[in-house]
Amino acid sequence: MSRVPIDPLEPAAAEIGSIGNGSGWRSEDVGTRAVGLVETVEAAYLRLYPRLVRLAVLLVDTTEHAEEAVQDAFARAYPKWRFVKDPDAYMRVAVVNNCRRVQRRRSLLRRLVPQPQDDAALGADYVADVVRGLPLALRQVVVLRYYMQLSDAEIAQTLGIPPGTVKSTLHRARARLREELT
Amino acid sequence: MNQDFDAEIAQSLRSWTELVDVPGPSFYDVRRRVRRRRQRHVAAAVAPAVLGIVWVGSRSVSTRNELQPASSASIPAVVNTPGPTTTLAAETSNSTANRPLVLSPGKVVIADASGVAGAGKFATLYLSTLGFLMHDSSNAIAPVEPLNDTHVYYEPGSEEVAASVAQVLSVAGSPITPTPMPAPIPVVGGTIDDATVLVVLGKASADVGMASTWVSPIVTTPTNASAPATSIADSDQPAHQSPSAFDSGAAVIVYMSPDATPGQIDAARATILNSIGTGVGGIDPNTLEYLDSAQAQTEARRVYANDEALAAQVSASTVPTMFRLYPTTATTPEGLQQLVYALSTEIPNVDAVATLATPSSNLIPLHLVPAGETKPTLAPLTT
Numbered sequence: 371m372s373r374v375p376i377d378p379l380e381p382a383a384a385e386i387g388s389i390g391n392g393s394g395w396r397s398e399d400v401g402t403r404a405v406g407l408v409e410t411v412e413a414a415y416l417r418l419y420p421r422l423v424r425l426a427v428l429l430v431d432t433t434e435h436a437e438e439a440v441q442d443a444f445a446r447a448y449p450k451w452r453f454v455k456d457p458d459a460y461m462r463v464a465v466v467n468n469c470r471r472v473q474r475r476r477s478l479l480r481r482l483v484p485q486p487q488d489d490a491a492l493g494a495d496y497v498a499d500v501v502r503g504l505p506l507a508l509r510q511v512v513v514l515r516y517y518m519q520l521s522d523a524e525i526a527q528t529l530g531i532p533p534g535t536v537k538s539t540l541h542r543a544r545a546r547l548r549e550e551l552t
Numbered sequence: 553m554n555q556d557f558d559a560e561i562a563q564s565l566r567s568w569t570e571l572v573d574v575p576g577p578s579f580y581d582v583r584r585r586v587r588r589r590r591q592r593h594v595a596a597a598v599a600p601a602v603l604g605i606v607w608v609g610s611r612s613v614s615t616r617n618e619l620q621p622a623s624s625a626s627i628p629a630v631v632n633t634p635g636p637t638t639t640l641a642a643e644t645s646n647s648t649a650n651r652p653l654v655l656s657p658g659k660v661v662i663a664d665a666s667g668v669a670g671a672g673k674f675a676t677l678y679l680s681t682l683g684f685l686m687h688d689s690s691n692a693i694a695p696v697e698p699l700n701d702t703h704v705y706y707e708p709g710s711e712e713v714a715a716s717v718a719q720v721l722s723v724a725g726s727p728i729t730p731t732p733m734p735a736p737i738p739v740v741g742g743t744i745d746d747a748t749v750l751v752v753l754g755k756a757s758a759d760v761g762m763a764s765t766w767v768s769p770i771v772t773t774p775t776n777a778s779a780p781a782t783s784i785a786d787s788d789q790p791a792h793q794s795p796s797a798f799d800s801g802a803a804v805i806v807y808m809s810p811d812a813t814p815g816q817i818d819a820a821r822a823t824i825l826n827s828i829g830t831g832v833g834g835i836d837p838n839t840l841e842y843l844d845s846a847q848a849q850t851e852a853r854r855v856y857a858n859d860e861a862l863a864a865q866v867s868a869s870t871v872p873t874m875f876r877l878y879p880t881t882a883t884t885p886e887g888l889q890q891l892v893y894a895l896s897t898e899i900p901n902v903d904a905v906a907t908l909a910t911p912s913s914n915l916i917p918l919h920l921v922p923a924g925e926t927k928p929t930l931a932p933l934t935t
Contacts, residue, residue, distance in 0.1 A: 424574065427572050437581075448582065498565060501561070501565060512561070516561045516562040517569065
């Protein structure tokens with residue numbers, strides 16, 4: 371059985387995103403063509419979950435909201451999983467977008483109802499606290515660069531902004547961090 | 553220097569996140585969310601329609617005498633027939649306005665030329681509630697200029713549907729006469745896709761609140777084809793006990809969890825009446841209405857009589873049991889938000905809360921869903 375790269379848009383791969391095959395990988399042999407192995411959404415979830423939650427917790431402050439952002443991102447991706455070519459990049463974008471959504475809703479709810487403070491159970495770290503205190507626009511660039519170790523181009527792709535904006539935002543974020551930390 | 557600084561930040565973030573206690577992932581959570589998203593997709597679509605039906609009924613009680621001009625004293629009634637489509641039977645037949653409404657063949661699209669925010673969406677909702685097949689314009693079909701009067705245009709073959717639409721939208725004392733589709737079509741881009749009836753909604757039908765200007769139909773839902781058609785005004789449904797229902801401009805649906813037990817339903821009712829009712833929102837207890845699963849499904853199937861795809865999705869798992877209620881004091885956007893928040897967080901076994909608001913109320917339709925059990929999220933209603 372060969373691992374042949376496939377185009378997820380191919381009809382033959384229509385069921386590849388289905389859940390519960392046990393191994394986390396599904397082999398399809400449609401007609402005479404070996405379709406190869408593609409990671410299922412469940413396998414991707416189990417593999418990516420811890421890292422994505424840690425990414426999200428840097429963007430939304432509490433582990434509760436971080437888990438919600440990640441689970442919701444997978445729930446949204448579930449119906450269209452067969453179209454996902456790069457699960458890591460796709461879910462990274464989905465989680466960052468969900469974190470933005472969560473933050474927007476929190477700011478709306480904060481105006482209506484007193485919200486609980488950030489997760490007190492999280493450990494204290496001065497640098498991390500300063501990063502998490504940055505405005506979201508700066509924070510997400512910092513987190514993607516320093517935590518996820520992404521390049522300018524990858525950050526631009528993840529956030530849907532031009533690479534030049536990534537550079538200038540990162541420059542401003544660095545200046546802000548330097549000011550806060552020194 | 554820069555590299556040291558960057559390395560320090562990176563190391564700090566990595567160390568800090570390692571301290572975050574991430575529970576073992578369970579795909580059950582994702583499955584549950586997928587199921588809920590599917591339910592909400594249907595439920596959110598059903599909510600405005602069901603609310604619209606109640607609103608139409610309540611308006612018919614409160615306004616049928618004072619709002620209808622003598623010349624248009626007709627009140628078409630929705631009747632389910634054994635056939636594949638819903639037809640509308642007239643209550644009386646002494647004028648042209650008394651004609652039965654014809655719902656097909658034809659697809660209706662609204663181009664909002666009124667300049668009143670939300671009027672087009674509300675008109676679309678109103679017509680779909682009556683059973684017209686609506687084009688989902690999503691503001692894509694825009695009129696070329698603002699208008700005061702409403703115009704109804706039709707393509708050949710859809711004359712009768714256009715006449716029915718005109719009949720429904722006619723402002724008291726100012727009937728609308730459908731005309732053939734002009735060339736070019738008076739919308740931006742000159743195309744209305746596959747729609748065959750174009751409504752260019754004028755200010756006259758919207759600026760004083762469409763609710764009080766349109767002739768109000770009576771909605772009936774006989775349980776079988778042989779049952780006599782009875783109007784809502786004559787029935788004993790709770791909504792009719794309060795003709796003032798919806799006077800605040802908003803109504804609220806509380807979706808119960810599909811697996812809520814009868815005891816939990818009773819507890820929810822008691823909480824709504826005893827706690828929420830005297831709390832932030834203020835609810836008229838006479839208007840609190842409970843629809844069990846079968847009733848909710850019946851309503852949904854009737855609403856989707858012309859949409860087989862949606863009708864096929866109606867089941868006990870996609871249309872949960874629900875409470876309908878009408879706020880009496882939550883008549884500001886903030887008050888309504890607080891009420892919705894309270895309903896979603898203080899009542900056990902609630903799956904979602906949705907609201908509907910009339911354009912003239914200046915309220916925002918909301919759809920609030922408890923994500924998990926304790927973390928509600930708030931978003932505009934997207935239907």
